[in-house]
Amino acid sequence: MRRRLLWTLALVPATLTAANAQAEAPRVADSGGITIERAWAGATPGRARTGAVYMTVTDHGAPDRIVGVSTPVAETAGIYQSSNEDGVMRMRPVDSLPIAPGTPIALAPGGYHIMLTGLKHPLGQGETFPVKLTFGHAAPVTATVTVERAGALVPTDHGAMRGHGMGMDGQTER
Secondary structure, eight states, X not given: OXXXXXXXXHHHXXXXXXXXHHHXXXXXXXXXXXXXXXXXXXXXXXXXXXXXXXXXXXXXXXOEEEEEEEOTTEEEEEEEEEEEEXXXXXXXXXXOEEEOBTOOEEEOTTSEEEEEEEESSOOOTTOEEEEEEEESSSOOEEEEEEEEOTTOSSOTXXXXXXXXXXXXXXXXXX
């Protein structure tokens, strides 16, 4: 009995270390050919009807394009591009967004992003929700979006640090 207890206690630190390493490793939504990393949105005020989602999308296969976006938190979702024209910020919808193999495309504030219209409830900091991207050729990929603080220009724990957990839609997680 004592030997079994010592063996169990010896395994606890190794188990915790492995669990912590897995928790800190970036997880991505992956269809096999497309990966989505660092999906996030800013929190919205109480009566806001719009929001935006940002992420990095990488194509690991043949050239493709994002052709559709959906999420249960908004009536509609689509790809938009922000641009500065003569000092005035403009935003316009994009029918599809090409993705070149091996070249990550960042959907980020001030550029391409996913526009959510008709929010069904405010996006609260710390919440998560799914967003599904549909592609011209690759299988659809669903990622879990983490809501950051209102007005965030970058997610709080991305970049060189670990990534947010990305949900899968029957896809593998790594």
